[in-house]
Amino acid sequence: MRTIAIVKRVLREMLRDKRTLALMFIAPLFILSLMYFLFQNNSTSVAKIGVSNVNTSLVKALKNKHTDLAAYGDHANAKTTIRQHNLAAFIHEQDGKLTVTYSNSQPSDTALVKQALQGGVTKLKVQALVAATKTQKQVLQQQAKVLKTVMAQQQKLQAAQGTTRGQTATTGTTTKPKTVPNYTVTSHYLYGNSDSTFFDTFLPVLLGFFVFFFVFLISGISLLNERTTGTLTRLLATPVRRGEIITGYLIGYGLFAVIQTIITVTFALTVFNVHMLGSVWLILLINFLLAMVALSMGIFISTFANSEFQMVQFIPLLIVPQVFFSGIITISTMPDWLQWLAHIFPLYYGGDALMNVATRGFSLSAVSGDLWILLFFAVAFTTLNVIGLKRYRRV
Amino acid sequence: MAQPMIDVRNVAKQFGANVVLKQISLQLPAGRVMGLIGPSGAGKTTLVKAILGMEKVDSGTTTVLGTEMPNRQIMQKIGYMAQSDALYETLTARENLRFFGELMGVTGTALTSSITHVAQVVNLTAELNRRVSAYSGGMKRRLSLAIALIADPDLLILDEPTVGIDPELRQQIWAELRQLKQHGKAILVTTHVMDEAERCDELMLIREGIALAQGTPDDLKQEYAVDTIEQVFLKAGRLQDENHSDR
Known part of the structure; x- marks a missing residue:
């Protein structure tokens, strides 16, 4: 009953505070959109390539929307040309050998050139093959014609003589087709498609992070407000249980966290057409658990802050490191001690579970280990909070 | 009533090296108004919080309604008004009262009628649906008092209830307190205002954590051979300082 009173009050206060509402519901969408466009633009960069004495067919093959080719003299110096014309790479051909000099000041440009080069060379090979098959096809067709006329003649002759069998036999052996298979490559992607970017892959983790960050901040600051304005002391001068206060907070802010998660997930799925292999409900459940951890952690941390400013100081200390260990940076390649450190951050488990569900289609049972640990975090912090309120009232 | 509403025995409390309460004892029977007077930092608020069970004491006991504090159930029978207005600013007065x-x-209906009643007592009926953030200091004080009265408690503990309230409304509030007293409620008030002290049935002077004097206003005036409580207060303080220098 008293818990409901606290839930109602938390909801009412939040609904009155339009700016905080906007922060919770619109800010994640804004940041998501911004990141979406930032990472999309990556694919439109163009690398300038200088060529000297390069076979024209190869130059043609190198051309694509990511390369810009310019021809220079046969004896142009690679280093000076790159510097003078701000090229990503310079290609020189001599006696059928290619020498490529990369500027390498932008690793992404170097990658583009390497890709174009590889693609170009393959394209040439394929073209050669296709040309070969074409000529063979023509030969084949010609021989088929020959065969036809021969057959016709044979029939005529058969009627007249019936003795030219040997001639047709020799023609038959030469027309045996020598086809080279014309490979077409079909690619399959487990998650996303050929247009997938960094954004698509890490979106699930980003969702979890937003929920965690905003819920942490808002719950922490609102409880801090209760402490500094004296309402917390006033609350504890009523027969309310300490657990009822914490539960009321968890439910009240938990509801907002659920709404926030639903909005951001729906936004990502509909507006950006992001693929989710696993169940959306499971994604919501993981985010809800993350929100619970963030809530209890925010309330707990607010004990150590005396002002909103001090609360904000905990962000670089507690929130930023969690981003590093949320799975955006591959954890399995980190040094051992860092991998060990990752395990103390709740977002490590949340990020792991979200990635596995969204990009690998894991089921509830497959990520249950992560979920139990998140639940443990939430319960542990909640217990600490209930004990911590003893500072204000002994029972 | 044989059993006192508040029974404080030999309570002592110190924060670090700073001694806030020294062996304070206090009994408040039902139907009486007791005033705690003393300068800022005398330990009045600490004593009040000790009675509520919100402050841990180093020694001694506090008993409210026959139950040793801290006790959560007894909180239901105590109407408490804190020194600072602890209100939810984004909510309306009615929402604060309801909460x-x-x-x-x-x-239910008991709450609705209680809200109407306490709003009348503190003269906020017309202002009930306004947000607290739009309230003046005096209005906030009145709302805090209304919250203390909301559950019709047997014991009222009011920490500086009339700060920032104009004289006319102060009269009304004291009239209401007198009525509550006649209904058998016990009231403990801390105050700076000497003319309020005169209205109490009993006074306790606290200075530097020590109960300097206790008794009805008239008794105290006689004891110190002065005309007003203010003079009692000043004289008692002087005597304390003299004793201190003698030691």
């Missing part, structure tokens, strides 16, 4: 009423265990 604290629900926490005190008042529900």
Whole structure:
């Protein structure tokens, strides 16, 4: 009953505070959109390539929307040309050998050139093959014609003589087709498609992070407000249980966290057409658990802050490191001690579970280990909070 | 009533090296108004919080309504008004009253009629649907008092209830307190205002954590051979300082 009173009050206060509402519901969408466009633009960069004495067919093959080719003299110096014309790479051909000099000041440009080069060379090979098959096809067709006329003649002759069998036999052996298979490559992607970017892959983790960050901040600051304005002391001068206060907070802010998660997930799925292999409900459940951890952690941390400013100081200390260990940076390649450190951050488990569900289609049972640990975090912090309120009232 | 509403025995409390309360004892029977007077930092608020069970004491006991504090259930029978207005600014006065009423265990129609009644007492009926952030200091004080009265408690503990309230409304509030007293409620008030002290049935002077004097206003005036409580206060303080220098 008293818990409901606290839930109602938390909801009412939040609904009155339009700016905080906007922060919770619109800010994640804004940041998501911004990141979406930032990472999309990556694919439109163009690398300038200088060529000297390069076979024209190869130059043609190198051309694509990511390369810009310019021809220079046969004896142009690679280093000076790159510097003078701000090229990503310079290609020189001599006696059928290619020498490529990369500027390498932008690793992404170097990658583009390497890709174009590889693609170009393959394209040439394929073209050669296709040309070969074409000529063979023509030969084949010609021989088929020959065969036809021969057959016709044979029939005529058969009627007249019936003795030219040997001639047709020799023609038959030469027309045996020598086809080279014309490979077409079909690619399959487990998650996303050929247009997938960094954004698509890490979106699930980003969702979890937003929920965690905003819920942490808002719950922490609102409880801090209760402490500094004296309402917390006033609350504890009523027969309310300490657990009822914490539960009321968890439910009240938990509801907002659920709404926030639903909005951001729906936004990502509909507006950006992001693929989710696993169940959306499971994604919501993981985010809800993350929100619970963030809530209890925010309330707990607010004990150590005396002002909103001090609360904000905990962000670089507690929130930023969690981003590093949320799975955006591959954890399995980190040094051992860092991998060990990752395990103390709740977002490590949340990020792991979200990635596995969204990009690998894991089921509830497959990520249950992560979920139990998140639940443990939430319960542990909640217990600490209930004990911590003893500072204000002994029972 | 044989059993006192508040029974404080030999309570002592110190924060670090700073001694806030020294062996304070106090009894408040039902139907009486007791005033705690003393300068800022005398330990009045600490004593009040010790009675509520919100402050841990180093020694001694505090008993409220026959139950040793801290006790959560007894909180329901105490109407408390804190020194600072602890109100939810984004909510309206009515929502604040409703919230604290629900926490005190008042529900349904009882709560609705109680809200109407306490709003009348503190003269906020017309202002009930306004947000607290739009309230003046005096209005906030009155709302805090209304919250203390919401559950119709047996014991009222009011920490500086009339700061920032104009004289006319102060008269009204004291009239209401007198009525509550006649209904058998016990009231403990801390105050700076000497003319309020005169209205109490009993006074306790606290200075530097020590109970300097205790008795009815008239008794105290006689004891110190002065005309007003203010003079009692000043004289008692002087005597304390002299004793201190003698030691």
